[in-house]
Amino acid sequence: MPPTVRLRDASEYPDPAHKLFELGKRWFNYDFTEPPAMSRVMAWDPEFGGPHGRAMKRAMGPGEFTRAEKEMVAAVVSGVNACAY
C-alpha cells in the first residue's frame, strides 16, 4: 500500500530541517542517501518533531539498560503494534 502522503525529498525542506536530518544521520550512525521517512515526517512540524525526537533520544540513551537493549524493546513494541515500518 502506498504512503498516505507524498513524502517530500530532503531538498524540499527548509534549512532548519536539514539540521534535524544531520542529527538523525549521527543518531543512526548511517549515511542515508535520503533521510528515513520518519525523519522527514518529524521534520514536517519541528515544534512537534523537535521535542518528540528529544524525548525519544532521552528514552533511548544508555541507563540501566543499554541502547542496544532499548532498540530491542523498541522493535518488540513495534512488532506487538503490528507496525511494519
Place this chain on the structure above:
Amino acid sequence: MTDDALWYEAALVVGITNALNVVADAPLEALEPADTSPEVEAVYAEIRAFYERAVPAAFRRLAGDPGYLADVWAATRRAFSDNRLPRPFKEALAFAVSVTTRSAFGTEFHLHELRRLGVGERGVLEVLGVTQMFSSYTKIADTLQLEPDMHGLAPVDRTPAPGGEARPAPERAEAP
C-alpha cells in the same frame, strides 16, 4: 544485538508473554480447579520456585489439563531463563509487551518481576519511555502508511540454525 539468536530469543519471550496474558486477562476464573492433582502440584512447585510467589492465574487456569500445563510451563521457563539474553532484560521485554497490549495481568506481573530481579525505578521508567515513544512512532507510521526504509542498517547474520551446517553466503547478482 546483531546476532539473530538474540532476536529469536526475544521473539519467544514476546510470544509466550502474550499467550499467558490473554488467558490471565480473560474472565476465566471458573477454569481454576479447586483441587489439584499431584502432577499439577509438581508443576506448581516449579512455578513457585521460579517466581518466588504464588502460582499466577495464567497457569492456574490451565490446571484442568496437567499435560498441557506442564508443556506451557516448560516453554515459559525456557523462554524466561537466562540464556543469551539475561532474565531481567527478558522481563523488560515482557513488561513492554504487556503495557503495549494493555494487559493488566502482564503489566503488574512483569513489573513485579523486574523489581524482584533488581531493576530499579530508573530502569522501569526507561522501558516505559521506550514503549511510549515507539507506540507513538508506530501509529504515526501506520497512519501515513510509511514503508520500511531502514533495512540496510543491520548486517545479515549468516550463521546456521543451532546444530545446523553453515552455508556459503549467496553471491551478489551482478549488475547487467
